[in-house]
Amino acid sequence: MTVTNVHKDPEALTMTITSEFDAPVTRVWQLWENPRDLERWWGPPEYPATFEEHDLRPGGIVTYFMTGPDGDKPRGYWRVRNVEPPHQLEFEDGFADDSGKPNRDMPVTTLRVTITALDARRTRMAIETSFPSLEAMERLLEMGMDEGMSSALGQIDAILRSAPKS
């Protein structure tokens, strides 16, 4: 099992999901650093993500869009706050308009990623998601649910089971 712990704090409006992977820290980091790898997992199968700009430096911007089953293309962006490869990444994740500019009417989520080595071949990754308010959280999750993630769950499990171990 990938996910080892989920901590939800309804007062602070944060959730921390902790996962462990059979891979060294540098490879786990690669899945954030390389946009082509990022595309493999950021969006669900029905809403695959395509990353365009990808500047993982403090103050850097990452832009992406997701392609829906009906051809709709919601756009998002990250604003990088802090980065310490291959262990730390902190960024704001928000919605963008059709031209890729941040949509200031939409609230942003802050994500803090912490990657630590358990040993040479095992890595723990903790991702803390925080929301500015309950209303923001409600609004963002309503939109997130449109990504159709629930139906993706079954497929992923099947792929994971058949995936060869290195």
Add this chain to the structure above:
Amino acid sequence: MVVDNLGDERIDQVFRALADTTRRDIVSRTLGTELSVTTLARSYAMSFAAVQKHVAVLERAGLVTKVRRGREQLVRCDIETVRRAHRLLGELEDLWRARMDRFGEALVAADAPTTDDPDTDDEGVAS
């Protein structure tokens, strides 16, 4: 995941919490608004620590929430808010669990050093 399912024990806890005049007063005064423990403590002829204990009983019963803002501890009674937050965090958990499953899958696929591959299609590694 949903907290609507209040068990008997929990209901007892709620009734016990409300069986005290001070605690009932705290609930009615913080309904839908925020008051600091300090402000609350000034209203009752008891110590700050005693008021804090009452708040803790209410908090355990899920009747109020406590938020720290600077040095202040703000108390708020908003059961519906807590419920909504629980439900939303549950949805968020689902979303991230699916994402972490895909992450694990991509990790296996990333075993071989990846290069920019313009032919990569939506099916990813599912070959």
